[in-house]
Amino acid sequence: MKTKFNQVEQFLKLIFSIAAVLFSLSGTAQLKGGHILGSSGLKSGSQAPENTLSVYIPGYIYTANCMRNADGNKVGNPDFSMFLTGIGASYISNFKILGANYGATLLVAFASNTIQGNYIDSNSPFAFTDMLLQPVQLGWHNKKADFVFSYQLYLPTGKYKLGASDNSGLGMYINEFSGGTTLYFNDKKTFHFSVLAAYEINSKKKDTEIKTGDILSIEGGIGKTFYCMNTEKTAPKGILNAGLIYYMQYKVSDDKIPLGTTVLEGEKDRTGGLGAELNYFHIKSSTSAGFRWVSEVDAINRLQGNTFFITLAHVFSLKKE
Numbered sequence: 588m589k590t591k592f593n594q595v596e597q598f599l600k601l602i603f604s605i606a607a608v609l610f611s612l613s614g615t616a617q618l619k620g621g622h623i624l625g626s627s628g629l630k631s632g633s634q635a636p637e638n639t640l641s642v643y644i645p646g647y648i649y650t651a652n653c654m655r656n657a658d659g660n661k662v663g664n665p666d667f668s669m670f671l672t673g674i675g676a677s678y679i680s681n682f683k684i685l686g687a688n689y690g691a692t693l694l695v696a697f698a699s700n701t702i703q704g705n706y707i708d709s710n711s712p713f714a715f716t717d718m719l720l721q722p723v724q725l726g727w728h729n730k731k732a733d734f735v736f737s738y739q740l741y742l743p744t745g746k747y748k749l750g751a752s753d754n755s756g757l758g759m760y761i762n763e764f765s766g767g768t769t770l771y772f773n774d775k776k777t778f779h780f781s782v783l784a785a786y787e788i789n790s791k792k793k794d795t796e797i798k799t800g801d802i803l804s805i806e807g808g809i810g811k812t813f814y815c816m817n818t819e820k821t822a823p824k825g826i827l828n829a830g831l832i833y834y835m836q837y838k839v840s841d842d843k844i845p846l847g848t849t850v851l852e853g854e855k856d857r858t859g860g861l862g863a864e865l866n867y868f869h870i871k872s873s874t875s876a877g878f879r880w881v882s883e884v885d886a887i888n889r890l891q892g893n894t895f896f897i898t899l900a901h902v903f904s905l906k907k908e
Contacts, residue, residue, distance in 0.1 A: 617856040617888055618842045619702050620787050620802040621717060621741040621761040623647060623671070625894040627806040628832035628864040628879050631783035632767035633733040634726025635902070637681045637688045643900035645694070647671040649702075651892035657854055659887055667890070671698040671716065679726070687725035692739070694719040701745070701755050702890070714755035716745035733769040735783070738762070747793050758793035767807070782807040786839075800840040800855070808832035808864060815867075826868045834881055834894075835859040856888035866898075873902045 625647065635641060648670055654663035673696030682689045699713035721739040741763070745756020767783030783806050789799040810830020814823040838855040861884055866877030879896040 617838060617854070618797070618799040619757065620789060620799060621719075621757060622763060622785055622787055622802060622804045622836070624804060624806065624834045624836055624858075624860075625879050625881050625896040627783050628781075628896075629808040629810040629828050629830050629866070630733075630769045630779060630781050631807045632735055632769035632781040634688060634690060634724065634728075634735050635677065635679045637679050638905040639679050640903040640905060641677045641679075641900050642903070643675050643677070643898055645672060645675065645696075646895075646897040646899075648895040649892060650895075651890040653886075653891050655886040655889060655891050657888055659885070665890065667700065667892075669698065669700045669702055670713070671696055673697055675719075677721075677724075679724075684725055687727045687734075687736075690724035690726065692719070692721035692724060698745070698755060701757075703754055703757065711753050711755060714746060714753075717756045718742040718744045730774075731771055734767070736764075736766045738764055741787075743793060749792070749795055749797075757799075758795075759799065760790040761787050763787040777812040778810075779812070780807070780809045796843075796845040798843045800838050800842045802836060803839050804834065804836045806832070806834040810864065824870055826870070827866075829865050830863070832862050832864045832879060832881060833860065854888050857885070858883050858887070858889055858891065859885040860894065862894070868902075873904070875900045875902070 626645070648668060651665050651667040653661050654665060656662045673694055675692065675694035677690065677692040679688055679690040695718055696716050697713060698716040699711060701711045701716060719739060719741055721737055724737040725735065727734040741757075741761035743756050743758050743760060745754070747754045747756045747758030763785050765783060765785035767781065769779050769781040772778040772780070785804045787802045787804070789801065791798045808830050810828055813827040813829070815825040815827055816822070817824045835858070837857045841855065860881040862879060862881030864877065864879045866875060868875040875898075877898040879894070881894040883891045883893065
């Protein structure tokens, strides 16, 4: 009798788990990818200087104030915010591949209120989330433009269980390829425009046949570089970058959830936003601080809100004296 009761209990848990995922795909909701919108902005198509190691602490906040359906109409007014932080390191070498400097990046992160789909895991605690590993980053530098290409892998190191409300990870491997450029409009390279496109391919979620569709993200900005001179006006003491930034994201292929012999497919979603960026690099201390804000002005089948991104970094020079 107890065995039958356990079987019924397990069956009900499975039904509730499937229902939670179906809700995530119904109407306006879509499954989430790993790319963090707002992580790139001004000069997104440029690589850091060679022979440097940058250690940084990101602070990401996303607040949603409405949900949009397939027609772009409001279907809800959520009061929601997601937070992510961690510690990362980015290394740029003087080793050349096809004329480009080779680099690599690692980010270990923690997050709260992780969005699994555009349904909200509001009970998700602040916990270890998925890691980002970028084993390949190539950067080219020309007189009028910079170019970058990279491959990054999101590792499912955060907690994930189908239907759980306290998941801190997405439960899937994500392969992402990105490429971009920064164009300079004057010889001093102080006036610039950038664009970076990233395409992510998602695996099936842990212990399921659920698969998030491929996602295309585009980010960049237009800005101006200012050199802040010392008191004697003989040399710069800092470098200030300021300007307008944007991002766009599109679900390229459908989400897929097998249910028996049927495969459910959610409607594709998209979003777009405009904002501003300000960052300052202090030359003597080799430290930088940056702030980005983007307000989403368009959303289809997903949450709509504001993105805030703060970054603190220290740059170590590896050049031999």
